[in-house]
Amino acid sequence: MSESVETLVEKKSEPLFSKKNKKLITNPLDIDNPITVQVLGICSALAVTTQMKPAFIMALSLLVVTACSNVAISVMRNAIPQRIRIIVQLAVVSLWVTLVNELLKAYVYDVSKQLAVFVGLIITNCIVMGRLEAFAMSNKPWPSFLDGLGNGLGYGLILMAVAFFREILGSGALFGFKIFEAVGFHYQGNGLMLLPAGACIIVGIVIWVQRSINGYRESH
Amino acid sequence: MQTKNEDYSVRQSNLYIIIYAAVLTLVCGGLLALASEGLKEKQQFNIALEQKQNILATVVDLQEGQDVNVLYAQLVNEFVIDYQGSIKEGIKPQDVNLAAEYKKPPEQRLLPIYEFKNESDSNKIDYVVLPVYGFGLWNDIWGFVALESDMNTIRGVKFDHKGETPGLGARISSDDEVQARYKGKSIYDNNKLVSVTMMKGEGNDYGDDPHKVDGMSGATLTAKGVNNMLTDYLSSYENYLKKKKANS
Numbered sequence: 001m002s003e004s005v006e007t008l009v010e011k012k013s014e015p016l017f018s019k020k021n022k023k024l025i026t027n028p029l030d031i032d033n034p035i036t037v038q039v040l041g042i043c044s045a046l047a048v049t050t051q052m053k054p055a056f057i058m059a060l061s062l063l064v065v066t067a068c069s070n071v072a073i074s075v076m077r078n079a080i081p082q083r084i085r086i087i088v089q090l091a092v093v094s095l096w097v098t099l100v101n102e103l104l105k106a107y108v109y110d111v112s113k114q115l116a117v118f119v120g121l122i123i124t125n126c127i128v129m130g131r132l133e134a135f136a137m138s139n140k141p142w143p144s145f146l147d148g149l150g151n152g153l154g155y156g157l158i159l160m161a162v163a164f165f166r167e168i169l170g171s172g173a174l175f176g177f178k179i180f181e182a183v184g185f186h187y188q189g190n191g192l193m194l195l196p197a198g199a200c201i202i203v204g205i206v207i208w209v210q211r212s213i214n215g216y217r218e219s220h
Numbered sequence: 221m222q223t224k225n226e227d228y229s230v231r232q233s234n235l236y237i238i239i240y241a242a243v244l245t246l247v248c249g250g251l252l253a254l255a256s257e258g259l260k261e262k263q264q265f266n267i268a269l270e271q272k273q274n275i276l277a278t279v280v281d282l283q284e285g286q287d288v289n290v291l292y293a294q295l296v297n298e299f300v301i302d303y304q305g306s307i308k309e310g311i312k313p314q315d316v317n318l319a320a321e322y323k324k325p326p327e328q329r330l331l332p333i334y335e336f337k338n339e340s341d342s343n344k345i346d347y348v349v350l351p352v353y354g355f356g357l358w359n360d361i362w363g364f365v366a367l368e369s370d371m372n373t374i375r376g377v378k379f380d381h382k383g384e385t386p387g388l389g390a391r392i393s394s395d396d397e398v399q400a401r402y403k404g405k406s407i408y409d410n411n412k413l414v415s416v417t418m419m420k421g422e423g424n425d426y427g428d429d430p431h432k433v434d435g436m437s438g439a440t441l442t443a444k445g446v447n448n449m450l451t452d453y454l455s456s457y458e459n460y461l462k463k464k465k466a467n468s
Binding site: 079080081082083084087088091092094095098099102103105106107109 | 232236237240241244245248251252255256259262263266267269270
């Protein structure tokens with residue numbers, strides 16, 4: 001592939017998109033998905049998935065935050081004092097989250113109102129902290145960036161899937177566009193899908209489907 | 221490995237930790253301050269736009285894609301009055317900080333007014349929109365009340381809040397149906413200001429009582445906050461309302 005060109009950037013001989021690095025992105029999408037396999041970040045997955053638009057913005061925000069914090073922590077990893085490393089991680093995450101929140105307020109104000117506290121709560125999202133502790137603290141910036149990207153995408157994938165079903169079943173729309181009415185018949189929205197309980201059921205079904213495809217067994 | 225161990229022990233020293241933490245705080249704080257300053261104008265523009273939207277929404281059905289700024293300039297005449305109902309020159313509504321005014325005694329409050337001009341006769345007004353401010357269960361609540369030209373019948377309300385419970389008290393802003401309950405109610409009973417009270421319990425019909433609206437299940441304390449806010453602020457506007465009534 002394009003490996004020969006990319007190697008110039010990295011000093012070591014490992015290509016930018018080596019098999020190992022590619023796995024960092026693809027694993028969290030499926031076999032190591034933060035929501036369905038590691039079961040992290042469920043809270044926001046239940047809360048912001050009534051419609052696709054806020055879910056999309058939320059996923060994007062988390063993607064930016066995980067990727068950027070992973071890189072920042074990875075760059076700082078050799079200078080961070082062990083005893084205060086969690087606080088340092090928290091400070092870096094909060095920095096990115098606040099920046100993202102300010103940007104949302106400036107450019108997509110209505111969505112930022114809808115997401116309200118949940119963007120702020122990315123700070124305590126287990127996915128972000130988990131990746132910093134487990135990966136960025138002991139890896140170089142580039143793999144850390146890919147790892148953050150992968151996990152952000154894995155989270156986003158599930159969020160979008162859940163939001164797709166919730167919005168189409170709950171309000172008969174996608175991204176706010178009334179699909180059923182456009183085709184010409186009246187759709188009575190399913191109220192359960194608009195409640196967090198609906199999200200719980202959908203996340204459960206997604207986990208079920210995914211596990212039966214992957215042949216996942218509880219004890220391994 | 222040896223150098224790494226040495227490096228590691230330096231990183232354990234208290235001085236290093238304190239300096240590290242201090243520098244980190246400075247860098248993070250600096251970046252955030254920069255971002256906040258840089259984006260301030262854009263954010264305030266959004267907030268102002270939303271306010272105009274809310275004011276318009278109490279009276280007209282806003283269509284998507286309508287230019288709020290144009291419509292607002294066309295329809296609304298904004299100014300600030302004092303408790304006596306006389307216009308305060310030189311102060312614009314956007315300069316009035318309602319959160320601060322709300323804490324003052326009613327006689328000292330600055331009160332913004334938004335009048336909807338009559339399309340054919342610009343001396344007449346069709347509606348008047350009054351900002352209201354109060355305290356809900358957890359934090360501040362606020363909104364706009366639009367009155368018809370009789371200065372008595374409510375044309376529409378738009379509430380918002382800072383931290384009411386989602387799904388319960390937060391319905392004052394998220395649930396259009398809750399706000400629609402106020403439509404057509406009247407605030408005066410034989411020239412006596414009685415405001416409109418949101419009752420306890422939900423699912424009751426108050427259709428024939430002009431001063432009561434159905435409550436929100438599980439949000440009685442937010443409803444109380446709304447009731448206090450309306451009584452408090454509507455009585456602040458009373459002198460102005462009387463003047464308007466005498467004129468028409």
